[in-house]
Every structure is written in C-alpha cells, then in structure tokens.
Amino acid sequence: MTRANSVPLTGDIWYHIMIHLHTLPSLQATLLTSRLFYTVFQAHRNSIMRAVASNMLGEHLPEAWRVVCCRHYDHTRPEAESDLKSIAFEDIHNGVTNMSNLNALHKNTQVVRKLEDLYSHMYDDRNSPISVLSPDESFRFQRALYRIFLYCKVFPGHLFKADDIAGQSDEVVAKIRNKRQTLLDVYSTEALYQIYSVVKFLGHIIERYCAEQMREPLLSTGPAGILRIWQAYSCEAVESEFDFELFHFWQENPVFEGYFSLPLENIWKKRGDPEYEQFAVPSTHILDNIVSKDATCPWCGYKAGLRMLNATNWTRLFVPIPTLLKSNLKRNPIAQEDVTSFTANVINSDAFGPFIVHLFSFTTHTAPEFDKWKSTDSYCFSCLLRFLEAHLWVWLLEEKLKAGWITPENCWYGWDCRTQTNRSHAERRNHFCAPTKGDSVGKLE
Ligand SMILES: [Zn+2]
Ligand SMILES: [Zn+2]
Known part of the structure; x- marks a missing residue:
C-alpha cells in the first residue's frame, strides 16, 4: 500500500488490521470502534x-x-x-x-x-x-x-x-x-x-x-x-x-x-x-475415511455404524410418540392422546433431544438393567427404543398426576391389558401399572 491517497501514517496500522479480519461481523465491529478505522476503510x-x-x-x-x-x-x-x-x-x-x-x-x-x-x-x-x-x-x-x-x-x-x-x-x-x-x-x-x-x-x-x-x-x-x-x-x-x-x-x-x-x-x-x-451414496468421492463406520452398540453388541444414536442426534429421532409407550399402553386411546398433548411442545423441535436426556433421570424407577445406562452413551435404535418404552410411561404418569389425574382402580392386566383399546375400559381402569394377572406377571422387563 502507498500513502499517496493522504491516509495518515497510523492509517497503515488500521489498514493492516482490517485486511487480516476473517469475517464480516468482525469488520463491522471494527468499523464501529473508531472513526479512524472508518476513514481508512472509506479510502x-x-x-x-x-x-x-x-x-x-x-x-x-x-x-x-x-x-x-x-x-x-x-x-x-x-x-x-x-x-x-x-x-x-x-x-x-x-x-x-x-x-x-x-x-x-x-x-x-x-x-x-x-x-x-x-x-x-x-x-x-x-x-x-x-x-x-x-x-x-x-x-x-x-x-x-x-x-x-x-x-x-x-x-x-x-x-x-x-x-x-x-x-x-x-x-x-x-x-x-x-x-x-x-x-x-x-x-x-x-x-x-x-x-x-x-x-x-x-x-x-x-x-x-x-x-x-x-x-x-x-x-x-x-x-x-x-x-x-x-x-x-x-x-x-x-x-x-x-x-x-x-x-x-x-x-x-x-x-x-x-x-x-x-x-x-x-x-x-x-x-x-x-x-x-x-x-452413488453421499460419502463417495468426498470422504476418505468414515469414523463411525464400525461403531457397535455397547449394550447389545450390534454393529449399527452410522445408525448409532446419542444425545447429539436424538432430537431428530423420527418415531410417533405413542408407539414409545410401554406394552399395550401404546394402543390405549387415552394414553395416546395424553402423551401426544403432553409432548406437543417438544415434538419436531430442538427440545426433543433434551427431553430424551431428561427421561434418563427416571432410570431408578424401572428395571435394574437400565441402571448403568446414561444419557451420555450411544445406543443402537432397538436398545434406545427399549429404554424409551420402559421410561416414557413413567414420565407420562407423573405428568398426569401433576395435572390432577385421579387414578382409577388398577386393571388386573396392567399395561398388558388388551381391552384398553376400548375407550370406556381405558377410562374406567388404570393401566399405568404392572399386571397382576396374565402371562407376564412377575417377569422382569
Ligand atoms: Zn443395542
Ligand atoms: Zn384393562
């Protein structure tokens, strides 16, 4: 640069600072700091x-x-x-x-x-x-x-x-x-x-x-x-x-x-x-190496590779929320409506990932196999699904009670009940409970 255009000597410094900026916001911020910057910029x-x-x-x-x-x-x-x-x-x-x-x-x-x-x-x-x-x-x-x-x-x-x-x-x-x-x-x-x-x-x-x-x-x-x-x-x-x-x-x-x-x-x-x-697939001719190519689920040993799920991508999990309820609760019309309305503000939004992270705080209430599962770990789809099915209903029950739900008498068949697809039966009995009759009584999840 020359000084032929009458920029003051110190203008050299301002000029050199500006030509080394890497972003537009940094240039804009610099111009606001001093009139000298602006004068040199104009020249x-x-x-x-x-x-x-x-x-x-x-x-x-x-x-x-x-x-x-x-x-x-x-x-x-x-x-x-x-x-x-x-x-x-x-x-x-x-x-x-x-x-x-x-x-x-x-x-x-x-x-x-x-x-x-x-x-x-x-x-x-x-x-x-x-x-x-x-x-x-x-x-x-x-x-x-x-x-x-x-x-x-x-x-x-x-x-x-x-x-x-x-x-x-x-x-x-x-x-x-x-x-x-x-x-x-x-x-x-x-x-x-x-x-x-x-x-x-x-x-x-x-x-x-x-x-x-x-x-x-x-x-x-x-x-x-x-x-x-x-x-x-x-x-x-x-x-x-x-x-x-x-x-x-x-x-x-x-x-x-x-x-x-x-x-x-x-x-x-x-x-x-x-x-x-x-x-052609998206990685060909772009990637030399795929980091997660051989990623394996630590809980079941399945090599899920790029299909591994963790807190960085749970937000984008694409599963209808009622299907994540436990056993036949997913077919219970009242439970379907409740879970849909209670999660309306997190579905299809950046809040869904943090919501799944929050479900990990319920692990102590459910089967011991989940005690070591943490929100910071990675899971294959079926392991995560198993975890969600074991915990979403616990969260939903808490939310229903907080909203003033008066729990009716427990149905003998609990969450396994096949009749809960019938709305009037679903209303008259509580199905957010373990079965006391039927094939799965006493079995651990
Ligand atoms: Zn797994
Ligand atoms: Zn029932």
Missing part, C-alpha cells in the same frame, strides 16, 4: 473488502463469488445463452465488491458451515455435532456445495408457477434441460461425482421432512432453502419462495424431473460412465 474499501472476503473463504472464494454474482437463466432472453457459458468462470476481480456482496458471501459461508457439520454428523462421525472432516474432505464437500449453490441460483424453482408449468412446451423444457447440462458440463467427471454425492445428502434432508415427490422440486431451493427445511423440521420453511401448487401437477411437471440427475446422467453417458448413478 480503501475495495481492497479491504476483497481481503476480508479472501480470508473468509480461502480457496473457495472463486466458487463462492460466482454464487453471489450470477443471475438466473431466463430462457426468454436471447443473451442468456452467452451469459450461461461464462457463469462458471466468473472472476471476483471483474466484479464490484461491496457490503451487500460481502454480506451475501458471509451468509453463504454460514449455510456451508452448518451443512458441513450436518453432513459430517450423518455420514462420518455420529458422536460429533460439528464437522470432523479432514481439510481435503472439507474442501471437496464445500467446493461441491458452492457449485450446487450456483446451479440452483441459475435454475431456481421459484421462477415456475403451477400455471406456467402446465403450459410449458416440450421445446422449452428441452431447452432448459439442455442449459442445465451445459452448466454442469464444465466440471471434471470427478467434480461431478462429488457434486452428486452432496446432492444425495441434500435429497436425504428433504425426504426426511417432505413427501417423496417434492424431493426434486425442492432441491431447486438450493442449500440455503434445504438448510431451512432441516432447521424448521418442515418443508413449510420454503413455502414463501416456492409455488407449492406445483406438487399437484407433479405427474406432468417435466421442468423438475431429474433436476440434477438428468443432466448428470447425460454427461456421464457422454463421458463413458453411464452406470454411475446406481452406486
């Missing part, structure tokens, strides 16, 4: 913002920059054809860096970081809620994700309304599909494998909270939209940016059919690898 806006962008994104800056700069492909504009060819090679030095761009870069880094944490937890290490990806794995994941970001921004789903889609001609659909292929065709085959693995991961998130036929259309909301679906436990999170009427037209909705897979299949076919799609 060197571009170079400081580029330096912060570069520190923030490192080697991902070119990909991340393209996401911020690109416009969506509009098949009705003739010039869109030439724009499309240059999109994947757009350079930060050709663009204008401003606070708005920097803010968009910052927001995308947050999305990428959160999705990497999630990806790492789902496919690498079930014990860690934050990413344990190696630098190489992280680079492959993030680069693929930024490329997906770009593709989804160029071909967003929100452009299409249900009425438009019903009226699209085959020619227009073929044109859009062709352009999608053009954008992806600039990447190496290896890079496309990586993209497809990350697309599979994003698809799994959508499938978890949305109907299967919504997977392809909702992929077009891009990484930020899909993260919102995950955080909200529902596809309603993207309702404002997507015409949900589209799903009624799914059968005749070719614009979204094979949103990623169709162009990729065509490219692989062209490049001599037509079978690739069948073998």
